[in-house]
Amino acid sequence: MNKSKKILKTIVIILVVFCLLVTFLVAPRMFNKPDMSAFMGKSIAHRGYFDNEAGIPENSLACFQAAIEKGFAIELDIQLSSDGVAFVFHDADLERMCGVQGKIWEYTAAELKEMRLLDTEETIPTFEETLNLINGQVPLLVEYKMDKPDTAVCAAGQALLDKYNGAYAIQCFDPRALLWYKKNAPQVARGQLAEKFWEKEEYNGKPLYFVLTYMLTNVATRPDFISYKAIHKDNLSLNICRLLGAKTACYTLKNADELAYVNGDFDMYIFDSFDISQYR
Numbered sequence: 001m002n003k004s005k006k007i008l009k010t011i012v013i014i015l016v017v018f019c020l021l022v023t024f025l026v027a028p029r030m031f032n033k034p035d036m037s038a039f040m041g042k043s044i045a046h047r048g049y050f051d052n053e054a055g056i057p058e059n060s061l062a063c064f065q066a067a068i069e070k071g072f073a074i075e076l077d078i079q080l081s082s083d084g085v086a087f088v089f090h091d092a093d094l095e096r097m098c099g100v101q102g103k104i105w106e107y108t109a110a111e112l113k114e115m116r117l118l119d120t121e122e123t124i125p126t127f128e129e130t131l132n133l134i135n136g137q138v139p140l141l142v143e144y145k146m147d148k149p150d151t152a153v154c155a156a157g158q159a160l161l162d163k164y165n166g167a168y169a170i171q172c173f174d175p176r177a178l179l180w181y182k183k184n185a186p187q188v189a190r191g192q193l194a195e196k197f198w199e200k201e202e203y204n205g206k207p208l209y210f211v212l213t214y215m216l217t218n219v220a221t222r223p224d225f226i227s228y229k230a231i232h233k234d235n236l237s238l239n240i241c242r243l244l245g246a247k248t249a250c251y252t253l254k255n256a257d258e259l260a261y262v263n264g265d266f267d268m269y270i271f272d273s274f275d276i277s278q279y280r
Contacts, residue, residue, distance in 0.1 A: 026215050026237040028246035029222040034189040036224065036247050038139045038167035039268050043280055045072040046252045046272040047090060057097065057117035058272075059088045061125050061133055070277060073139040075270055078127055078157050079148075085109035086127035086156045092147035098124070105148050128160055136166025141249075141270075143193070146174035154180040158188070171227050171249075173212075178221035191249065192221065194238075195229035215241070227251055227270065230262045 048063030049056075049072055056062050059076055067074045077090040082105055094100040094107075098115040104124075112124050125133075134140055142161070144153050154170075154177050161168060170181060171191035181190045196213050203209035211217060214237040215226070225247035228238045233250065242248055249268035253259050256279050259269065269276065 022237075023240055023244070025219045026240050027218060027222070027244050028226070028241050029224050030244065032186070033224055033245075034169075034187055036169065036189050039073065039141070039169065039247070039249075042073040042139060042268050043276045044075045044139075044141055044249070044268055044270045045070075046075050046270050048074055048076065050272065052118055055118070055120050057120055057122050059090055059125070060117050060120075060122040061129065062120075062122055064125075064130060064133055068134065068137050070275075071138065072277075073141060073268075074134060075141040075143060076130065077143045077145050078153055079104050079145045080150075080153050080156055081109040081112055082106055083108045084152065084156060085112075086153065086160060087112055088125045088127055088130050090145065092145070103148070127157060131160055131164050134166065136164070140164075140166060140168040141191075141268075142168060142170045144170065144172040144174075144177045146172060146177060149174065149176065151176055151180040153177075155184070158185050161188070169225070171225075175212075175217035175221050178217075178223055182221055189224045190221070191225040191227050192218065192223040193227045193251075194235075196232045196235065213237075225249060225267070227268075230258060233262055233265055 045067040047058035049067035049070055050058040050063035052058060056066060064074055076088050078086050079089050081087055089104050092103050094102055094104055097117050100115055115124055169189035169191060171193050173193040178190045181188055192215055194212060194215050197203045197209035198213040226238055226241050227249040228235060230250040230253055247267045249270055250262050250266045251270040253269060253271040254273045259279055
């Protein structure tokens with residue numbers, strides 16, 4: 001009986017230590033948190049309030065104006081041109097949106113401004129142009145694209161945000177962007193984007209994607225909020241972060257049924273392809 005008690009006690013100790021270790025690894029920032037009240041309960045238009053089929057392209061000044069008119073917060077993507085100018089564009093490749101071969105970072109700012117989005121009159125906006133348009137009218141969620149793994153995009157983006165008068169936060173899938181912000185702009189709310197990479201066939205069995213799925217890099221980055229794929233809302237690390245006070249966002253809701261699945265579970269709701277205001 002004593003032996004059984006000792007075994008049970010050992011198991012309990014191991015479990016407690018394991019739980020404490022996981023909690024330590026995935027914990028968000030606990031102190032000196034930035035104010036995120038402007039985002040709470042917000043519907044956030046993914047790449048702006050766009051309609052690619054109706055001639056209002058994603059990540060265009062037109063769709064950002066449409067989001068402002070609806071009162072939606074705006075999520076957008078930042079990348080650099082070959083000469084270091086911050087542009088608002090999602091894909092690494094230019095083919096889908098501009099019909100041009102090559103990566104966005106292979107072209108100069110002048111060359112990019114000559115391109116049209118989906119054969120409309122809309123051009124690829126610079127981040128500076130976009131900030132001038134939004135001008136603090138709605139909260140802004142900036143996603144840094146790190147297909148080219150270089151934190152220079154963070155420095156370029158933040159140089160413009162330092163002069164911006166409005167509520168904003170940043171997020172990225174790549175923890176290196178959050179590390180940059182932790183070191184260089186700790187006053188800015190930073191968010192870790194993630195999903196269950198580990199369950200995807202192309203990533204399964206790769207340790208890096210296990211780490212990213214469970215956000216074990218939080219031990220270094222200490223994010224203020226987590227943006228997690230909506231259908232994966234049961235992720236253990238996400239819920240630990242929530243219990244420890246991290247704000248949460250879900251992405252990307254495409255219809256009312258998906259909203260109904262997560263409604264009330266998150267602080268922020270990133271959406272596209274439907275008018276979320278009809279349901280919230």
